[in-house]
Amino acid sequence: MAILQRRNLLGLGAALGSTLGATLWATPRSALAQAAPAPTGPHTLAPLPYAFDANEAAIDARTMELHWRFHHGGQVNNLNMAIREHTALQALPLDQLLMNLGQVPEAVRTAVRNNGGGHANHSMFWGIMGGRGGEPTGELAAAIAQDFTDFATFRNRFNAAANGVFGSGWAFVTVTQAGRLAIVTRPGQDNPLMDGQRVLIGNDVWEHAYYLRYQNRRAEYTANWWNVIDWSKVATRYAAAKAGTLTV
Numbered sequence: 001m002a003i004l005q006r007r008n009l010l011g012l013g014a015a016l017g018s019t020l021g022a023t024l025w026a027t028p029r030s031a032l033a034q035a036a037p038a039p040t041g042p043h044t045l046a047p048l049p050y051a052f053d054a055n056e057a058a059i060d061a062r063t064m065e066l067h068w069r070f071h072h073g074g075q076v077n078n079l080n081m082a083i084r085e086h087t088a089l090q091a092l093p094l095d096q097l098l099m100n101l102g103q104v105p106e107a108v109r110t111a112v113r114n115n116g117g118g119h120a121n122h123s124m125f126w127g128i129m130g131g132r133g134g135e136p137t138g139e140l141a142a143a144i145a146q147d148f149t150d151f152a153t154f155r156n157r158f159n160a161a162a163n164g165v166f167g168s169g170w171a172f173v174t175v176t177q178a179g180r181l182a183i184v185t186r187p188g189q190d191n192p193l194m195d196g197q198r199v200l201i202g203n204d205v206w207e208h209a210y211y212l213r214y215q216n217r218r219a220e221y222t223a224n225w226w227n228v229i230d231w232s233k234v235a236t237r238y239a240a241a242k243a244g245t246l247t248v
């Protein structure tokens with residue numbers, strides 16, 4: 001749609017002999033050829049694994065839809081755009097791309113970092129919600145007890161980290177292949193994969209994640225967020241981390 005509109009505008013400009021039309025006349029054929037449709041891959045926006053209102057206990061349906069469709073969707077599009085002329089980068093799985101940002105050409109490195117990081121962060125984020133909260137069980141509960149004493153302490157420390165992020169960013173729990181856990185924060189859309197660490201869970205504390213319902217009350221959002229965690233999905237991620245198969 002946007003492309004059609006742009007073509008129509010350009011056609012109109014040329015017909016009217018306007019500045020826009022003159023610009024079009026002066027544009028070399030090679031530059032026009034680059035105005036191709038936006039790439040549709042290799043990265044794609046997966047459907048949410050639940051309805052927009054599945055996380056109402058913490059996040060309203062409108063926020064879920066806007067956040068997924070436009071914030072995450074925009075990052076997927078921008079990532080594909082950034083690597084559209086880099087076939088070697090297109091071939092890399094997202095986690096490998098983020099773990100090797102130093103190999104990404106400088107001209108597109110920031111775009112790959114921000115949009116690739118955002119794609120990984122949001123994919124993980126959607127994947128661990130849609131549940132009813134409560135507490136983890138089994139191996140994951142044991143790991144939390146080992147590294148944080150108990151679940152309440154773990155949750156309090158995570159919330160303190162999330163609430164303490166200045167401006168836009170994320171709080172994460174990283175997981176080693178040995179199953180050890182740690183709480184970290186990152187600014188912007190950075191992801192611990194950029195430092196070679198795998199993510200078990202993470203909470204998005206950009207204002208777009210909570211502003212419609214909570215406005216400035218981030219601590220209320222981070223407290224409620226635990227009510228929609230699906231611990232069975234987190235347990236699957238934990239098992240994958242120990243098996244060496246966890247990606248983003």
Ligand code: MN
Nearest residue numbers: 071204206209
């Ligand atoms: Mn977000």
